[in-house]
Amino acid sequence: MGAKTNPGRFFEDYHVGDTIHHAVPRSVGQGERALYHALYPARHALYSSDMFARACGLPASPLDDLIAFHVVFGKTVPDVSLNAVANLGYAQGRWLAPVWPGDTLRSVSEVIGVKENSNGKTGVVWVRTSGYNQHGKAVLEYVRWVMVRKRDAASAAPEPVVPDLLSALDAEALKIPEGLDFSDYDFTLAGEPHRWGDYEIGEQIDHVDGVTVEEAEHMVATRLWQNTAKVHFDTSARPDGSRLIYGGHVISMARALSFNGLANAQMIVGLNGGAHANPCLSGDTVRAWSEVLDKADTPAPGVGAIRLRLVATKDGDPFRLKGEDGKYLPEVLLDLDYWALMPK
Template sequence: MSKTNAGRFFEDYTLGQVIEHAVPRTVGEGERALYHALYPARHALYSSDVFAAQSGLEGSPIDDLAAFHVVFGKTVPDISLNAVANLGYAEGRWLLPVYPGDTLRAVSEVIGLKQNSNGKTGVVWVRTTGLNQMEEPVLSYVRWVMVRKGNLDAPAPETHVPELAGVIAPEDLMIPEGLDFTGYDFALAGEPHRWGDYAVGEKIDHVDGVTIEEAEHMLATRLWQNTAKVHFDATFRPDGQRLIYGGHIISMARALSFNGLANAQMIVGLNGGAHANPCFSGLTVKAWSEVLDKAETSAPGVGAVRLRLVAVSGGDAFTLKGEDGKYLPHVLLDLDYWALMPL
């Protein structure tokens, strides 16, 4: 009997299956330092304990996306080791801040299955929850993945496509306890623009770009203990290229968005997202955002803004799709999220 793990194939998943993912991870200041080294991440709330304390928190949390990557990485050996592509996200909610010293683990439930018409692959939907050492949920999200079949003769499961909310209602967003932006220091945050300065429909070109390097993406992917073969093994794809981890592009685009959205401090909701096209080293990533919605919250001085974050690699940046409704080749990421901003 083999002692090695070949990963699950499509036929190994069943509806309602619960998977407890291995290797809990204690996060520390090292994660923050590496995250800020890998990306131009400089939102004040995640850079300064003093700024965070003045905003009502016990200290500076680990970046929301860093926490997401840690939890996501735990799921890879069980969910996407044999994936062809990570297709999308929905119903993502950050439930509690993650602080240095917290230990995170992950559990997933299979909530949907659909074999593709080619009989060689299928789509698996999972709802993943990240838990801290107190067994408190810190985040939850749904993602769906196209996974290879190991046995092409395995019967197709009954199709079940879950109904997912297109948008998280503002009243369902979790605002960290104690968060208070009434004394917010705009000078230290880096920009003067507050919640009331943004208009629905407004588009913001974040100007800056970063050329993706092979070594940096592999360092990032190892940091999150993401073991998907497509990110490391150049022989795994027919074109001999290592696929850039989609989360690397999410974090890069989010960090680039600081220029124009420096006060969109905390990510609290992920409404949806698509990795529109694969990314490889050598491409230069730029980003723009569109304001989709705004809402007030119950926290003092805190507003919520719904943003569309798009990462592109050239082309007409603001043109996303062709006449056929498909993403144009230069579009890498199309992400819809809620962030918290001072009123």
């Protein structure tokens, strides 16, 4: 009898131009919101209150932008990163439409690059992933690249193809949710008085607070997004016997911590780049700081776009990123470059 189980794809199984339709569609609702807000100190007003969202021109409060990201990402894991050594980075991400309670999301990926590593045991795979709702409308797109094990180190290497990716999205490429209007924005209810004009390019913000990552919480979060990557659950999948904290867990923790200083950076609409600089393990205390990289106007009334670098660290002082050798310092966990929408 033939094997019914799926061992996952290895590096040799990816070919540029392949399209992968990922199982299984996922309907999302208020349960995902409640669990997300339980797992992270998430409290941006637009994602917390229907009343606040309606005052900003939306029909109700959408689900958090990173809920959409995690669900779409999680669908891809069995086909893209089940046998991954590490998820390496992101680029050219755009949130194209809000995700509402009751929506059903599915994911499709296209292989856009492959390159074997010099050790001959692993290779890097680039994919462009799109998330669609039940109407077939794209709600999210992004590129990511992962290091994947080879099935056989002796197998021939494919011709390398490395995609040419933008270092950052132009603000004009950002998709502003239909109806969004910050003209009558309530800064008191949002939690901070700081508006778009109060931030200067080059300004750095220490978000002060820290959260110690617990083993059980990160595994609940990773299961919530139906992420099946072995390194997050199976202690035999890593040489040191540890479980690697899902990088998205670190992203959401840092984003939630950034509320202190960036409470009015309400919606993430663009992902310019990102690197999981060093592994995060249970017991690490995650802290965060941000740097303002750019600002831009948008056509939406009262709405400005702000480009931010969000850095998550374990221990260490804020505002330190790389050493003299140009490499990330060992305490840096995440370096994320994104666009957010903020009242002017």
